[in-house]
Amino acid sequence: MHEEVLERIRERRWKPGDAIPREDELAREFGCARGTVNRALRALAEAGILDRRRRAGTRVALHPGGKATLDIPIIRREVEARGQTYSYALKIREDAVPPSAIREAMGLRRDDPTQRVLSVHSADGRPLAIEDRWINLAIVPMAAKADFTRISANEWLVTHASYTHGDIAFSAQAASDAEAALLHIDPCVPVFVIDRTTWYKADAVTTVRLTYAPGYRIHTRL
Amino acid sequence: MHEEVLERIRERRWKPGDAIPREDELAREFGCARGTVNRALRALAEAGILDRRRRAGTRVALHPGGKATLDIPIIRREVEARGQTYSYALKIREDAVPPSAIREAMGLRRDDPTQRVLSVHSADGRPLAIEDRWINLAIVPMAAKADFTRISANEWLVTHASYTHGDIAFSAQAASDAEAALLHIDPCVPVFVIDRTTWYKADAVTTVRLTYAPGYRIHTRL
Incomplete structure (x- = not known):
């Protein structure tokens, strides 16, 4: 599941910024449990590959690779x-x-x-x-x-x-x-x-x- | 008001991490309107001098100077x-x-x-x-x-x-x-x-x- 999602992103079938299908749709398509889909998407979001927002759904991240926060002290x-x-x-x-x-x-x-x-x-x-x-x-x-x-x-x-x-x-x-x-x-x-x-x-x-x-x-x- | 708050932070009467008094208390102490206090604190929070949190109240920021977010792209x-x-x-x-x-x-x-x-x-x-x-x-x-x-x-x-x-x-x-x-x-x-x-x-x-x-x-x- 994890691999399949990465493959689609790498092949640019799903491009940066694209919304990906809902979890239940993916579960049906891949013939697996919705919990499996959820776990895979969560891991990919943690890695910065996907961008999950409560209202906007799950999209392919525009800038995978992560974000760092810099403090600029006096x-x-x-x-x-x-x-x-x-x-x-x-x-x-x-x-x-x-x-x-x-x-x-x-x-x-x-x-x-x-x-x-x-x-x-x-x-x-x-x-x-x-x-x-x-x-x-x-x-x-x-x-x-x-x-x-x-x-x-x-x-x-x-x-x-x-x-x-x-x-x-x-x-x-x-x-x-x-x-x-x-x-x-x-x-x-x-x-x-x-x-x-x-x-x-x-x-x-x-x-x-x-x-x-x-x-x-x-x-x-x- | 703005100046007075900065003075107290510089003199370390209010130290980084300290909670500062509530707006109504400050208004009474300085003899000014609560709106004036609110505007001053908001400007200082924008500048990163104060840290305002809904529940924890207003504190002197630990790292004034600001924060920057870095994207780490591929x-x-x-x-x-x-x-x-x-x-x-x-x-x-x-x-x-x-x-x-x-x-x-x-x-x-x-x-x-x-x-x-x-x-x-x-x-x-x-x-x-x-x-x-x-x-x-x-x-x-x-x-x-x-x-x-x-x-x-x-x-x-x-x-x-x-x-x-x-x-x-x-x-x-x-x-x-x-x-x-x-x-x-x-x-x-x-x-x-x-x-x-x-x-x-x-x-x-x-x-x-x-x-x-x-x-x-x-x-x-x-």
Whole structure:
């Protein structure tokens, strides 16, 4: 039964998104008990092959392979959760026009008020991550008065600015000369990078590149 | 109101996981309308600062910063979804004893039957990812008979093996000589790596290292 259902999906007789027949219909077709059908479909749903919804019935899953949920913690909390001592240093803070790639990602014009905040987060005195951030002051005007020498922009924004959604990308990059100097590593060493832009409805709130020291891993569960 | 709540959380008078007072109590304490309190708490819950549950009441969130959901697609589907042509080549398939780090990650002994399957997934003829995988044949005996020259182990397992949970880690690594040769890149170039072990209850089903060609990014939404 299990095998037969997989065969139909692999042969694309049942395509991703298609509703499959009801359990009683399948039981009749395969000449087996409805309980057998139910068990097979449940196992396939657990494996992410089928998508079972109370009202919409059972469909072939659009994205088999599973889903993972990632927590995006404040960096200070992440460090403290590992039992390490957190510290933080503000390196650059200036009202400036972002480079065109950043303006494009945030949907901003040259004359929109933006502030750049670049800082380094450390764990047990060793640099852990560079936070290179642009803040849209039209959406978060209070940020202009925040004391980023005492609280990181990362933490200030999480606790002060609302957002409706965000885009995140993870990648591996070679450390630039400037990044290498801030992280106390050699240039070109592989570093883990998180690019994140958060939005409040149609307006970008902030965009940040987090560049992590070698050895950093993101863990999650499937 | 919003500010006052944030202040208490920052000063840790209300700590992560703590239940906060009921809306009517807060309204009385702050001398404001209950609607004002409700709006402030709702905004803070949206921002991930507070955790509101119907029965358990409102608590300070354990992990503010938000959650992202990652789809883990079959590699073939991911390539085809970008409109590219997928191809796949099996490089190594052997019954072998995994190195101790793999045995430890999978909780296996030296004499547990395991199979190694190493293959390269390509998009438009260019290597995209190396799949270096170990399969626990005690849990998925059918894998011994699968034709991995025709279907990748990645896709075969998603459609044939059930799992209950998995661990995933993302990191940036320098390509080894062997990886560089398979990906047609220079050694030491930064590559994005996904390490994943999937489990069926207490037994490891499979563990895989996916090493992606330079330029690969994982995108998701917050």
